[in-house]
Amino acid sequence: xxxxxxxxxxxxxxxxxxxxxxxxxxxxxxxxxxxxxxxxxxxxxxxxxxxxxxxxxxxxxxxxxxxxxxxxxxxxxxxxxxxxxxxxxxxxxxxxxxxxxxxxxxxxxxxxxxxxxxxxxxxxxxxxxxxxxxxxxxxxxxxxxxxxxxxxxxxxxxxxxxxxxxxxxxxxxxxxxxxxxxxxxxxxxxxxxxxxxxxxxxxxxxxxxxxxxx
Numbered sequence: 001x002x003x004x005x006x007x008x009x010x011x012x013x014x015x016x017x018x019x020x021x022x023x024x025x026x027x028x029x030x031x032x033x034x035x036x037x038x039x040x041x042x043x044x045x046x047x048x049x050x051x052x053x054x055x056x057x058x059x060x061x062x063x064x065x066x067x068x069x070x071x072x073x074x075x076x077x078x079x080x081x082x083x084x085x086x087x088x089x090x091x092x093x094x095x096x097x098x099x100x101x102x103x104x105x106x107x108x109x110x111x112x113x114x115x116x117x118x119x120x121x122x123x124x125x126x127x128x129x130x131x132x133x134x135x136x137x138x139x140x141x142x143x144x145x146x147x148x149x150x151x152x153x154x155x156x157x158x159x160x161x162x163x164x165x166x167x168x169x170x171x172x173x174x175x176x177x178x179x180x181x182x183x184x185x186x187x188x189x190x191x192x193x194x195x196x197x198x199x200x201x202x203x204x205x206x207x208x209x210x211x212x213x214x
Contacts, residue, residue: 010044017100018086020053020121022046023085023142024106025078034068034139035107035137035196045196046072048109055113056102061095063088080158084164085142093151100124105142110192110208118186119145119178128176130169132180135190141165143193 024036024046036046043051048063050073053060059074066075080087089103100123102116123131123145132144142165150172157168169175174180180190 005022008019018056018058018102018145019092019096020056020058020060020102020104020116021076021088021096022049022053022060022104022106023088023092024069025060025088026085026107036064036069038196039111045109049104049106049111051109052113052116053102053104056116061092063092083158084163086154086163086168089141089146089160089165090151090154093146093148093154096148099147101146101148102141103144103146105195107196108143108193109196110194111143112192115125115188115192116143118188119143121178122178126176127174128201129172129174131176132169133178133179133183133193135152135183135193137180139166139177140193141169141194142195143186155162187205 018200026035026122028132037044040048046069050060050062053155061074061076062069062072063076063078066077069075076091078087078091079094080090083090085105092103093101101122102120104111104116119131129147130144153172157163162168170199183190
């Protein structure tokens with residue numbers, strides 16, 4: 001299906017609602033400071049993620065500590081604290097009022113808004129509980145869509161002491177993967193899934209961003 005059809009699906013919001021969640025609750029221990037507030041150019045990673053999510057036109061919430069993020073939007077706090085991204089996804093889905101939900105990690109500053117629209121359109125045309133892209137040979141569960149039913153699967157895993165997201169995908173029959181070949185065909189670069197964990201990653205991102213602006 002051509003990109004124009006996906007754009008049409010995204011713009012038809014009368015039938016399909018979506019809530020976008022920015023996952024900002026990580027400890028940022030390797031970065032040495034809160035990743036949400038480090039800057040690339042004039043923008044924090046949080047502001048870049050919020051701007052990308054705004055392109056979808058639905059409600060946006062931040063998953064993290066309300067004391068840090070309440071000034072930037074509606075905040076959802078973990079039901080299972082200190083359990084990593086799975087805990088954040090669970091909290092998001094439990095709080096959501098929409099069937100379809102986008103999860104976006106705050107430390108993915110190069111995610112293109114056009115890709116989020118594409119991802120959402122693919123999710124809307126499918127009954128899949130999870131729509132997840134693959135890049136560099138790895139699934140990208142922190143830039144993916146989840147239906148609310150995944151909250152129960154996540155809660156069961158968290159109650160068992162399991163924290164890994166990818167391990168749960170095999171238990172969900174309705175998981176659809178957007179393969180890297182499809183990304184290439186749709187003219188998206190796998191480099192946009194580059195995440196920032198260390199000061200070195202941040203410096204390289206700043207250099208890359210500066211080169212794009214020039």
